[in-house]
Amino acid sequence: MPYEQLRLENQLCFPLYACSRAITRAYGPLLEESGLTYTQYITMMALWEYGTMSVKELGGKLLLDSGTLTPLLKKLEARGLVRRTRDRNDERRLLVSLTPEGKALEDVAAKVPGRMASCVPLEADDAQQLAMLLGKLMRALDLQEQQ
Numbered sequence: 001m002p003y004e005q006l007r008l009e010n011q012l013c014f015p016l017y018a019c020s021r022a023i024t025r026a027y028g029p030l031l032e033e034s035g036l037t038y039t040q041y042i043t044m045m046a047l048w049e050y051g052t053m054s055v056k057e058l059g060g061k062l063l064l065d066s067g068t069l070t071p072l073l074k075k076l077e078a079r080g081l082v083r084r085t086r087d088r089n090d091e092r093r094l095l096v097s098l099t100p101e102g103k104a105l106e107d108v109a110a111k112v113p114g115r116m117a118s119c120v121p122l123e124a125d126d127a128q129q130l131a132m133l134l135g136k137l138m139r140a141l142d143l144q145e146q147q
Contacts, residue, residue, distance in 0.1 A: 006062070011046070013025070020130055023120075024038045026039065026119050026120075027112070027114065027116065030112050030115050030116055031091075031109075031112065032110045032118075033108055033111075034105055034109050034112075035079070036105075039064075039068075039072055040072060040075070040076055041109065041112070042062055042111065043058065043062060043069075043076065044072070044076070044081065044082075044098075044102065044105065044106075045109070046058055046061045046062055047082065047096065047097070047098050047102065048098070048103075048106045048109075049137070050098035051097070051098075052095055052096065052098075053095065053096060054087070054093045054094060054096070055070070055084075055094045055095075056093070057074065058060055058096055063138075067092060073096060079101075080099055080101045080102075081099060081101055081102035081105060082097065082098060082099060082102050083097050083098075083099055084096055085097070121123060
């Protein structure tokens with residue numbers, strides 16, 4: 001091969017992409033009891049952690065654009081898990097909050113991280129180091145994008 005830099009084995013992006021897909025697939029069976037997709041699950045996690053927030057704030061936490069988030073929120077709302085309302089102080093802001101049913105689902109979802117941890121063959125220190133490195137990479141790419 002004339003361009004060594006084009007070999008898959010020399011790419012950082014390829015194992016990150018493949019691992020991301022594999023992790024997301026692994027969540028599938030673990031989320032069956034909750035009836036959530038992976039993206040719905042992380043959306044609910046943000047709401048459980050931070051409470052009511054605007055769609056824009058939620059998108060910022062999840063690194064999702066409104067084109068992805070809006071249909072996802074509509075599905076969660078149709079299931080009765082979240083409520084979307086206009087901010088009384090600023091009609092332009094759409095707020096997302098948990099319903100009692102959405103809050104109750106937290107008890108079911110609380111089992112998922114432990115089950116997922118048992119599927120990932122990493123020691124706790126290695127997982128923590130990986131999360132730190134991925135966070136560092138995301139921040140660097142975000143800064144680069146903003147320039």
